Amino acid sequence: MADQVEPDQTAANEELSPAERLSLMQSQHRLLDQKIIDLQGRPWQNQLLVQRLKKEKLRLKESIERLKDEIIPDLNA
Numbered sequence: 001m002a003d004q005v006e007p008d009q010t011a012a013n014e015e016l017s018p019a020e021r022l023s024l025m026q027s028q029h030r031l032l033d034q035k036i037i038d039l040q041g042r043p044w045q046n047q048l049l050v051q052r053l054k055k056e057k058l059r060l061k062e063s064i065e066r067l068k069d070e071i072i073p074d075l076n077a
Contacts, residue, residue, distance in 0.1 A: 018070060018071050021067060022067050025067065029057060029060045029064060032053055036053050
């Protein structure tokens with residue numbers, strides 16, 4: 001019996017457009033920001049986890065900026 005691929009599975013294998021990747025990365029950045037805020041609001045916060053999330057958030061922000069530069073060309077170039 002041949003394996004049938006559902007439509008949702010084929011969509012997961014398709015490459016995202018730069019605008020879709022940017023939107024996804026921005027959404028992930030906001031989620032990380034909210035997690036950090038939530039963790040810092042706790043009386044006994046896990047400082048190592050907060051630090052790791054902040055580093056991840058920074059890496060994501062840098063990736064967002066690089067992608068924005070690719071999407072929007074430099075007008076002065």
